[in-house]
Amino acid sequence: MKVSEIIDQLGLKVIAGEKGLDREISGAYVSDLLSDVMGNAREGQIWITLQVHQNVMAIASLKDLAAVILVKDLEANANTIQHSNEEQIPILSSSLSTFDIAGKLHALLADK
Template identity: 65%
Template sequence: MKVKELVEKLNLKVLSGESGLDREIEGCYVSDLLSDVMGNAEMGNVWVTLQTHKNVMAIASLKELACVILVKNQQAAEDTLEQSNEEGIPFLSTTMQTFETAGKIYELLK
């Protein structure tokens, strides 16, 4: 599944990184602990989190994640969005909380 299909199916808001909407999704990782994501997420994963600062983008880039979904309508910091645009890794937001978001993604990807 591509990021843009996930955006449509879950009605996500695209905050930045539009050029990466064709990135291919391979699985999902849910965590707010950065070292947990660094150590355990896989390339192509969707990352669901409530963290919004720039280090989220640094990790998404280093791990080559497909996209980041911020839950509960969180807004990412401005420098996070800038880097997301530069690197083409989309930052998406949803009004749902983590449990619902992860459950819906699980249904789509299982």
């Protein structure tokens, strides 16, 4: 499943990194601890987090993640958005809590 395919189904907004919407999703990882993501997330995963600073994109890029979903309508910092566009790794935004969006994404990926 591609990143573009989950946007409508999960009611996400594309904040940045539109050029990366064709990225293939291998799964997802949920964490707000950056070293946890650095150590344990895997290539192609969607990262669900409440962190909005630009180090999120540094990690997403280093780990070759498919996209980042920010929860609860949190707004990405300007330099986070810039980094997302440069790296072509999308930042998506959800109005839902981490638990709710993770549950929906899990169901969607398990269903495919």
